[in-house]
Amino acid sequence: MNWDDETASAHEERIVGAAAEGDDQAVEAALRPKDLGEFIGQEKVRQQLDLVLKAARQRGATADHVLLSGAPGLGKTTLSMIIAAEMNAPIRITSGPAIQHAGDLAAILSSLQEGEILFLDEIHRMSRPAEEMLYMAMEDFRVDVIVGKGPGATAIPLDLPPFTLVGATTRAGLLPPPLRDRFGFTAHMEFYEPHELERVVTRSAGLLDVEIDPAGAAEIAGRSRGTPRIANRLLRRVRDYAQVRADGVITREVAGAALGVYEVDSRGLDRLDRAVLEALLKLFGGGPVGLSTLAVAVGEERETVEEVAEPFLVREGLLARTPRGRVATPAAWTHLGLVPPQAAGPAGAGPGQQGLFGS
Ligand SMILES: Nc1ncnc2c1ncn2[C@@H]1O[C@H](COP(=O)(O)OP(=O)(O)OP(=O)(O)O)[C@@H](O)[C@H]1O
Ligand SMILES: [Mg+2]
Numbered sequence: 001m002n003w004d005d006e007t008a009s010a011h012e013e014r015i016v017g018a019a020a021e022g023d024d025q026a027v028e029a030a031l032r033p034k035d036l037g038e039f040i041g042q043e044k045v046r047q048q049l050d051l052v053l054k055a056a057r058q059r060g061a062t063a064d065h066v067l068l069s070g071a072p073g074l075g076k077t078t079l080s081m082i083i084a085a086e087m088n089a090p091i092r093i094t095s096g097p098a099i100q101h102a103g104d105l106a107a108i109l110s111s112l113q114e115g116e117i118l119f120l121d122e123i124h125r126m127s128r129p130a131e132e133m134l135y136m137a138m139e140d141f142r143v144d145v146i147v148g149k150g151p152g153a154t155a156i157p158l159d160l161p162p163f164t165l166v167g168a169t170t171r172a173g174l175l176p177p178p179l180r181d182r183f184g185f186t187a188h189m190e191f192y193e194p195h196e197l198e199r200v201v202t203r204s205a206g207l208l209d210v211e212i213d214p215a216g217a218a219e220i221a222g223r224s225r226g227t228p229r230i231a232n233r234l235l236r237r238v239r240d241y242a243q244v245r246a247d248g249v250i251t252r253e254v255a256g257a258a259l260g261v262y263e264v265d266s267r268g269l270d271r272l273d274r275a276v277l278e279a280l281l282k283l284f285g286g287g288p289v290g291l292s293t294l295a296v297a298v299g300e301e302r303e304t305v306e307e308v309a310e311p312f313l314v315r316e317g318l319l320a321r322t323p324r325g326r327v328a329t330p331a332a333w334t335h336l337g338l339v340p341p342q343a344a345g346p347a348g349a350g351p352g353q354q355g356l357f358g359s
Helices: 003-015 023-031 043-059 076-086 102-110 128-140 196-206 214-223 228-245 251-263 270-282 290-300 302-313 328-337 349-359
Strands: 065-069 090-093 117-121 144-149 154-159 165-171 185-188 321-324 325-328
Touching: 023 196, 023 228, 023 270, 043 076, 043 185, 043 321, 065 076, 065 117, 076 090, 076 117, 076 165, 102 128, 128 144, 128 165, 196 214, 196 228, 214 251, 270 290, 270 302, 270 321, 270 325, 270 328, 290 302, 290 325, 302 321
Parallel strands: 065 165, 065 185, 090 117, 117 165
Antiparallel strands: 144 154, 321 325
């Protein structure tokens, strides 16, 4: 399996609910921490959530609605399940794109049990009418079910049992303020520190029954882009390599060699990231170049470059998004072992560009 494709599509696939990742997805589920104590890192979020949940439990009440925001693979779905486990409550899982009509949402809401956790993944992708229904449901535990059409339509009010909505989004900024404001608590998930990912890798290796030494775990953690899902994925690929080409034990050497085979470099850049950077440097002299042009140059969709490769490259300080287009930073040249064009000036339409487009 190709990681780039997997990263690009993982999001979409899980949203649609297709279990297309098969084996890997089953392993991912098995590696999910089950309670807050097992959840590594995110100290602030853990503390905040611990308070919110403990207080609700002490009062014998339903916990306030929680919004989890953060990049893919940081543990939002995991946390929603932990919330249910900590509250000893059942959980219903759905996602924004799955709710096309207000009626879909009404059906889900009206079948909730008291205290149930409703996990709404990708909540920013819900339809407008459903969103408006959700406002009232969150605030007053009530929905108006519209029966009939046109002037004869009537709204039948329906009381709901108290429930806890756990919304997850990779794009908190896209949430309309009225929706955002109805959450009692918003948890912002940050990227993980390498030492935290080392613990994730070590824990997962234990669960997968793979032998790993601390240097091996550090090597994998360092290439995991601050993301536990990626750490687990790299671990599985390194495990394959260790099993087939080495004696099964993951050391720094084994991890390094394995990740070399899978084209994950020392900073965690994968094939797509490197392709984007290489095109930017070699074809466009470091930019600025438009996103569409860059995407065509690497044979990918605009969205893939923008949403899969760029966020990490920007975060790593290798690429900048400017009003005139994408620009490589000096660190990008260094990382790919290339020398920036002479006297090209600060990433502008300098002499470095003239040759390319033949004036
Ligand atoms: N804090 C953590 N400690 C240990 N493992 C974690 C942690 N957070 C996430 N993981 C692991 O990473 C994997 C991905 O986490 P999860 O599915 O919860 O991410 P997500 O934020 O919901 O991603 P997406 O936005 O793509 O839905 C899980 O299988 C879990 O094993
Ligand atoms: Mg998720």
